[in-house]
Structure formats: structure tokens, C-alpha cells
Amino acid sequence: MKKGETMKYNYHTHTARCHHAVGRDEEFVLAAIEAGYEEIGFSDHCAWPYTDFVSGMRMTEEEIEGYVNSVKALREKYKDKIKIKLGWECEYVEEYLPWLKEIIRKYDFDYVILGHHFSPSENSGVYSGCILTAQEIENYKNDVLKALESGVYSYVAHPDIYMKIYPHFDEHAEKAAREIIAKAIETKTPLEYNLLGLSNGKKDGREGYPYSAFWKLAGEMGATAIVGIDAHFPDAFFWDELRDEAFETLKKYGLKTVSTI
Ligand SMILES: [Zn+2]
Numbered sequence: 046m047k048k049g050e051t052m053k054y055n056y057h058t059h060t061a062r063c064h065h066a067v068g069r070d071e072e073f074v075l076a077a078i079e080a081g082y083e084e085i086g087f088s089d090h091c092a093w094p095y096t097d098f099v100s101g102m103r104m105t106e107e108e109i110e111g112y113v114n115s116v117k118a119l120r121e122k123y124k125d126k127i128k129i130k131l132g133w134e135c136e137y138v139e140e141y142l143p144w145l146k147e148i149i150r151k152y153d154f155d156y157v158i159l160g161h162h163f164s165p166s167e168n169s170g171v172y173s174g175c176i177l178t179a180q181e182i183e184n185y186k187n188d189v190l191k192a193l194e195s196g197v198y199s200y201v202a203h204p205d206i207y208m209k210i211y212p213h214f215d216e217h218a219e220k221a222a223r224e225i226i227a228k229a230i231e232t233k234t235p236l237e238y239n240l241l242g243l244s245n246g247k248k249d250g251r252e253g254y255p256y257s258a259f260w261k262l263a264g265e266m267g268a269t270a271i272v273g274i275d276a277h278f279p280d281a282f283f284w285d286e287l288r289d290e291a292f293e294t295l296k297k298y299g300l301k302t303v304s305t306i
Pocket residue numbers: 059063065090277
């Protein structure tokens with residue numbers, strides 16, 4: 046049996062605490078079991094210790110404990126049916142890195158993934174899926190490189206999110222791709238091929254991310270990929286056709302894949 050294509054794993058799962066995902070925590074687990082997943086990880090949008098800003102897309106610091114307890118309770122309740130890991134999806138925020146490391150230690154998180162949604166910051170930056178200038182690409186890329194060097198993140202979610210509406214894979218876009226891919230290889234960090242993006246691209250009728258030129262280059266340079274659902278609702282665990290398409294594309298571009306973290 047060829048692991049990764051037949052055995053199913055997913056480490057990119059949200060909960061309703063981020064305000065743009067729907068479903069009870071348990072419904073995500075039940076869907077994953079029904080869809081035949083061996084192991085999943087919850088990686089909801091992390092809290093940040095903001096003092097002057099309230100985010101609309103993440104749990105609050107007060108909700109961390111409830112999130113952790115819910116995931117650990119589900120892990121125990123369904124231990125005979127599926128393995129469940131506790132994770133978070135976090136941006137790279139240099140000043141909060143010590144805080145993040147302390148939270149990881151305190152609550153015994155299994156992993157965090159990098160989902161770098163804003164550069165330079167959530168309240169003063171541009172959303173990475175709305176990047177339109179070379180300078181914004183540069184800012185995104187520099188943060189991703191620093192995140193990779195930090196050793197904190199197990200993989201890079203949607204590394205090519207900066208191509209969501211950026212019009213062409215021009216010299217700026219390609220340079221950023223080369224640097225991100227090279228740093229991922231150097232730090233042995235997988236790059237995520239994101240199924241939510243693939244699904245949205247089909248609905249929108251334009252490529253967005255995953256962006257094929259990025260992945261073609263990643264294959265040529267020798268990067269390692271991981272497929273992530275980025276589940277914001279339980280039924281996303283049934284995206285088997287998208288998942289098969291993702292593995293076919295990665296194979297076509299010559300990427301190595303890993304299925305677990
Ligand atoms: Zn989200």
C-alpha cells in the first residue's frame with residue numbers, strides 16, 4: 046500500500062471558535078472517522094495576546110483552555126477509532142514567539158502550522174490572499190522565511206496564498222517562491238497543498254492557490270509536500286476527489302510527499 050494516497054491523514058482542521066468555520070468539534074471527528082482517516086489534527090486559528098485589537102478570525106485567549114480540553118476529550122473518547130492531535134494554525138509574529146512557545150509547552154500542543162495570513166501584522170497589514178504589489182510579496186516572503194528559521198512550525202499551510210489574486214507569476218512572485226521553497230528544503234519543512242484553496246479556485250473559475258507555477262518550481266527544486274484539507278466544516282473530510290487530484294498533481298510535478306507530521 047502506498048502511504049499518503051490510500052491511508053488518509055489531515056492536520057489542518059478548524060473549529061467554530063474562529064467565527065468562520067461551522068460545526069461542533071465532535072462533528073469534525075465523526076466525519077473524519079466516517080471518511081476513513083487514520084489520524085487528524087485540530088489546528089484552529091490561534092489566539093494572540095493582542096492588547097489593543099480584537100480579531101474577528103480567531104479564538105480569544107480565554108477560549109484556549111476550552112479548545113485544548115475539547116480536543117483532548119475527543120482524543121480519549123474516540124481513541125479506538127482515530128488518532129487525534131492537538132495543534133494550532135499560527136502566523137509568524139516575532140514579538141509573540143516567546144508567548145507562543147510558552148502556550149505550546151503549557152497546554153502540551155503536538156504541533157503548530159504556519160498560516161501566515163497578514164504582513165506585517167493583522168491590524169496594520171494586508172491579508173496574504175489580497176496581495177497585489179511586489180512590496181507586499183516581499184513582506185510576506187520575509188516573514189515566512191523567519192518563521193521557517195524559528196523551528197516552531199511543523200509545516201507551511203498554503204505557502205502560495207500570495208498568488209490568490211496577484212495577477213501573474215512575474216519575477217517578484219517567482220523570486221519569493223524560490224526563496225520560500227529553498228528555505229523549506231533547507232529546514233526540512235513540508236509545504237502544504239491546500240484543498241480548501243483548490244475547492245475555492247474551482248468555484249471562482251480562476252486558479253488562486255494552489256498555484257501551479259509555484260508547485261512546478263517546488264517539484265523542480267526538490268521540495269516535500271503535504272496535503273491539507275483546511276477543513277472549515279465537517280463535510281470537507283469527504284473531499285476525496287480533490288484529494289486524489291492533489292496527489293496526482295504533486296506526482297506530475299515530481300514532488301515528494303509526506304502524510305504525517
Ligand atoms: Zn480559516
